[in-house]
Amino acid sequence: MQPQVHRKGFSKDFNLMVVGQIISILGSALLRFALSLYVLDITGRADLFAILFAISNIPFLLSPLGGAIADRFNRRNLMVIFDFISSVIVFSFFLLLVGGNTSVLIIGIVMVLLATISAMYAPTVMASIPVLVEDNKLEQANGIVNGIQALSNVAAPVLGGVLYGVIGLKMLVVLSAILFFLSALLEMFINMPFVKREQSEHILPTLVKDMKVGFMYVVKQSFILKCMILAALLNLILTPVFVVGSPIILRVTMRSSDSLYGIGMGLIDFATILGALSIGIFAKKMGIHNLYRWVFITALLVVPxxxxxxxxxxxxxxxxxxxxxxxxxxxxAMVMTIISIFVITIVQKKTPNENLGKVMAIIMAVSQCMAPIGQILYGLLFEAFSLKVYVPILFICCAMLLMTVATKKIWRHDELV
Structure with missing residues (x-):
């Protein structure tokens, strides 16, 4: 087989997956934003939607199951099926809207169903990237996929707000259903290598056994376990700074106007896109042995x-x-994104294809579990030090300095192959 190392750009199959991701994620983000506005409109209660939103995030715990499925079945077909099911769910919701049979409960069910599919979908995509991309372009490919997700977080509120006001919820729901369907159609043209694995039992006990194998693999592979712990700590320490800390500081401490608050949060979101898209440049200068320097840079940036x-x-x-x-x-935000993508890429390179989905899913699930814990902790800290908000920020600096020392020590003898 002729090597593809010198190919310029990415393969047609990866490009198709990226376009499908853009369409699918945009459809999902628009719908989530529109539903948030709709719940606020019909109830006038922000707390009710906050509860719904929190409940809809619970299905991410199913990510390991999604990873096991991704390693057992054709990943291209899975992406097609997931997007098609999402389209059917959203279109069914539209029919309920037309019939006037909508309630907060129905909206909650729709959000949970879509979040469940998303929990299965994400590890499938992450496990597909190394199959479609050469090793020397893996960081850049991961950066593109992460950048799409970050871009949707920036574009959805702007585009969703405009569309919600101009065409209304019903047409926005139809648009979302169409986008999911188009994504499924595009993904059907992706040519993705797949080798069917032997299966001695029924599918359910097989998947349970596969998940157990995935957990044991992560625990036994010390290098991957270290990467998972680093990703989890970054989510615990840094992610809440942007989710909880930034809104409190900009809105309460600095008393920013609506426009400046929006500009500030928008710039932070945009920074994650820049970090994701610039990983291809920085990856050449990064290595597992100097990763601690990037963590140290982050600690220094917390001081200003x-x-x-x-x-x-x-x-x-x-x-x-x-x-x-x-x-x-x-x-x-830029440095954190670069570190996260670099670490994920290392794991992809180290993990055999038959375990990729499970490993990616486990790392994602563990990391995402840490974010809510950090958000609660920071909420308490910022409330306790409401008159001295620099205290919890300096606490973050100390935590990142400890991470710097730990990162240098634990990866002293590891080599990236």
Missing amino acids: MAMSVMPFVLDMGYYPSFILFIFSAVLI
């Missing part, structure tokens, strides 16, 4: 973020503190 909310800077006026905070947050 803490300074931005110290009394002497706040006394200088609004703009110096706002600019210093956003500048630090943007750089941290």
